[in-house]
Amino acid sequence: MSLNLRIILSASLVLAIFITLTAAALNRAFAESTESALRDKLTSQLYALLAAAEVTEDEILMPSSELDALLGLPSSGVYAYITNQTGQILWQSSSVLGTELPPAKALQSGHQHFSKSTVNRQNYYTFAYGIHWVTDTSSTPLTFNITTDLVSFNRQINEYRSTLWGWLLAMSVLLLISQTAILRWGLLPLRRVGAELTRIETGSQLQIEERYPEEIKHLTDNINLLLQQERKQKTRYRNALGDLAHSLKTPLAVLQSALNARNK
Template identity: 25%
Template sequence: MYVRSVTARVLLLATAWSAVALVVIALVISALYTKSSERAFTDLLRAQLYNVVNSITIGEDNSLAGNPQLGDLRFSQPETGWYWIVEPLGTFAATPLSSSSLGTSNIKVPSILNVPFNNRYERFYQATDAYGNRVLVAETEVVLDAEGRAARFRVTGNLNVVDEDVQGFTRSLYIALVVFGLGSLVVNGLAILFGLRPLDEARRALEKVRRGEAERLAGEFPREVQSLTVEMNALIDSNRRIVERARMQVGNLAHSLKTPLAVLLNEARLIDKDHGGVVRSQAEAMQSQVQSYLNRARIAAQRESMLARTEADAVLERLVRVMRRLNPDKTFELTASQPGLALGMEQQDVEETVGNLLENAARHAKSGVWLTVQPALAPEGVDPVRRNWIEIAVEDDGPGLNPDEIKEALKRGRRLDESKPGTGLGLSIVGEISSEYQGKFHLTRGRRGGLRAVLTLPGITKETA
């Protein structure tokens, strides 16, 4: 059944997860404790085994002699499952020795093929004594003197000790986890109720914006809710900027058309063959201005569209080929650190931005221009989750610019080198287009001494890549 309450959903999921987690934790801890107890039990038997080995010698009458003191009364109490046994091997015909707890019974010895010795010449196996006790046997064989007489040494321990220890620990563990789980449910419920309160505050702030009582979502919100309020405020600001941009673009368009239209009106009075060229050039200028502002409007409308896609490799390779033909005296190198990168931009905008940078670099380069493409981090202040970002860098080996000259070069219409052809609008156009796509454009001095122009542009969104 669909649960409409966020609080109920979170509480249900938290309860289910806590229950599963506690069960898994109980099983894992119990298994680890069981292995640890078994390992400790084995180590205890090994220590007792070598205590017996160190206590047994061959007496003057060629018999086994010794009285191991293991410090445990269970080796002297009957039917406990705790025994030690020393048996002669081969031609050594001595009387076996054993603890008083074993009495007249014995423990069956499996063959070496079934239970082989390890690299320390020890072996461990389970057996059942004459009294029905399940025991773990630690066994080794030792040569006792220079004549090669040897004996088999065995020490056993009752496995019920391990089972009882593990069962007691498991009971205590389950009780503790149940108490902890119930307490966690209460704490989780209170924490969820308290933690979701900021959502109600955000809802009330949004209602104020809708009613016109506020322009933005205001208030102190937790980090998780803050991102939502930031996006909502960004959406409100974006709508406001769209209106302001539309007004500004209309004004710019009108201002840009004013002078060409005036010239056309004046020349129209005196139209003839000579003046026809002037009329034509001014008409072309007017068309260029109109197209420029229409492009800006198109970019503003499509910069968040997931349909805009341009394959970086194909476009950049085509631009480099054109530049090589136009500048045969200079080399142009294209390096892509990762093939198949796609820009979330219209192709003509990519060609205009990168083309302007290549043209500018070729104009000032001494011998070559280097174009590199690689993945990049999101520009500061831009959500890094929604998009991939791509860095395109154009570097030349020309004279370069100092920091003050870089600031001047980015201003619209400024030209630092009047000896070279150009309008001074190229870098400004690059900056405007990258800004419209929420990208970043900056100039630095390259490692070859010339200018290095770096564009950080949006790639295809991760949801559609």
Template identity: 30%
Template sequence: MIRSLRVRLMLAAALLALLFMLALLPALQKAFSLALQESIEQRLASDVTTLISAARIEHGQLQMPELLPDERFNLPYTGLIGYIFDRQGNLVWRSRATRDRHINYSPRYDGRGNEFARIRQDDGEEFFVYDVEVKLLGGKSAAYSIVALQPVREYQHTLDGLREKLYLGFGAALLALLLLLWGGLTWGLRSLRRLSVELDQVESGARDGLSLEHPRELLRLTGSLNRLLHSEREQRQRYRDSLDDLAHSLKTPLAVLQGVGESMGQGSGEREQARVLQSQIERMSQQIDYQLQRASLRKSGLVRHRVLLLPLLESLCSTLAKVYRDKRVAISLEVPAQAEVPMEQGALLELLGNLLENAYRLCLGQVRVSLNEREGQLLLCIEDDGPGVPADQRERILQRGERLDRQHPGQGIGLAVVKDIIDSYDAQLSLDDSPLGGAAFTLRFKRD
């Protein structure tokens, strides 16, 4: 399937131009043929006029001079063929070019004056014939048919030459037309290219919407896209504001309940109930944080971001090194300096923060982050030398966002956020064994 609009239009225009020329060629050939036959008829009429002007009637007999005014009749190999027949169809004179050939022709003395025709001999050779009936010669009564002939092969040779030149001319014209069409389409589709550039800028976040400096036919499209962008931003903002309001409205009652639970926990008989109450309050708080993170990390459907990876990793690792300074984790960053990841910065920060925090927390002393490109995909791998994840638990963890370490509460929420981010960016997350000895989380991003 041809995906280029310019190539499609070019092929359609080329096909129409070719069909038009193929339809025009027979008409032009017919016109050339008729014009050439008319020219031959005029020439043969001129030859007959030369014979008539040279003929004389003496004593009732036709007399032709030995040398005719037109020298071509006097030479045997010029191909100028002339005959004179009497009323009974008897040949009374012939030009010198006919001495070595026999042309089977019988004149029609039927009172029509003159006739232009095409005859065919038994051997397949064809001739054009111009036959004029004469009743007066030199002012005297006479009845003769004066005939001039020309071989059709000369006409056919000329017509073939014209046809060849016509094909070459049409071919050159078609090529020139295609070049002009390509240039015209390139100029005409320039506005679409400009629109594509603006869309790329919108996707990259360089501009908020499309400009109005486009052809009239595209203004409705650009207006619709701008309204869609504006509506999407407003909807996302309303969604975030509503969740923020909900979170703030719940935080205060939760804080009160937590304080009540702590007060209840001071009594010996109510410690178990207080522990249950504290657990449920903590769970509710985590769910609120989780839903807020999901709302803030969803990418826009029209905006495409790219973030430099190495500075983000260095910042996160520097922070985690302070948090886990007692472990003295050796971090290895095998990432090109200019490498970019097709994600929004906040989403990438949340994703890497959760995965790196897990790696720092579970490792024995070594963490490695690497970025490679393979088969049109970016592979971002985070490895550690910790205990790893049992093979029978990997699918459950990735599918449901279960906790990797049940000794530390709340980590299932982080992995669930990671999974949501990965799904929203059409990426893939896999969990394998690392050559370091622990777990290897691999993120696969499609290259734009």
């Protein structure tokens, strides 16, 4: 495996881990922020319901002009109902009609409760708040409930998640392309050294001639020194063989003459 490919694969692995962890952290932060905003919205709606309610000994009156517009639309996604201490529903908004909601809860005065529940594969988020409604003649324990389905909440989370992953993947591709270009530029001196070594092998040049960065200059200097030593060693071998041939030339000539004389 080439050095270039190793670096790219290593960087891709690190980038994939980083992108995954970043996406998980951002998705969790957005979900928590959106859930907090949903709680605040339900709290404000419940307080508006408390302000609009009129409780008598016999019934609970809720002026329609004071209600949130969504509470008057059947299956609008936002539902309100008031229960007594036994969980019996004393009043419910028009939006509840035709919708099966989570079981009503009765809370003690001053207690509040946020909860998630599922009914018929539909997710709901409920904020319940218990009070003691005091009139001139009686004190009635009541629990005000505001429930919303999580269709809009889940759609918002899914849209954010899709957008987040789209941007992160686009940034990952851009980073990989940039890193590949930078890597090729950074390794260019090594490729130039390789090209020079190829020319030296073919005999088109004697040594490394170009100037290189300090990080590989020591390497190129050592290669040139090695090449010089190899050429000097070859020269010594050539001279030694020449001297040996010259030294053997006279004895061989004498032996050849002696053999010729003997044959005669």
